[in-house]
Amino acid sequence: MKEMDIGKVSRWSGLPASTLRYYEEKGLIRSIGRNGLKRVFSESVIQRLSLIALGRAAGFSLDDIALMLVGDAQPAIDRARLQAKADELDATIKRLGAIRDGLRHAASCPEPNHLECAKFQQLMTLAARTAAKGKLRPS
Structure with missing residues (x-):
């Protein structure tokens, strides 16, 4: 060894x-x-x-x-826990993808005021729902 x-x-x-x-x-x-x-x-x-x-x-x-990783034995990896974590990551990816798409739209939006843009309104609603669930915290 x-x-x-x-x-x-x-x-x-x-x-x-x-x-x-x-x-x-x-x-x-x-x-x-x-x-x-x-x-x-x-x-x-x-x-x-x-x-x-x-x-x-x-x-x-x-x-x-x-x-x-109990002791020196082979790892006791819980497959159900891995599946649950993968599902959680899928939800996070979907949420972040929607936010990314909204930000990209807002960056190139032709509306003179972002608050008049329907897509920007959707982005704000998504952000508010996410924050209410504790998934998005202001820095």
Whole structure:
């Protein structure tokens, strides 16, 4: 088994050592010992970090990911949870696509006042409904 110190894992993953220590604290990854003061990991940590990155990119919380990465065993990936997340992403894509299309129309709208444009009115209605559901927050 090949070993990697925390610095090498950090360079490979692009994650700061503090994040790796946090992931270890949460039980997402596990060091196999120390080399002096540095944590040492098995090279299998690379695959686990890739799974964590995929889960984060898909919108899963670290707690959700931790449930799928129990111990050192094979990941216990809940297919129903993946399907639900994919459905959630489809809804988000559809909503954002409608907003994008409305913004593009508003940018080239021939109406002298955007408030007189029917498409812009639809965009405002969509934004108001989305905000009411907590899906769109003003920055």
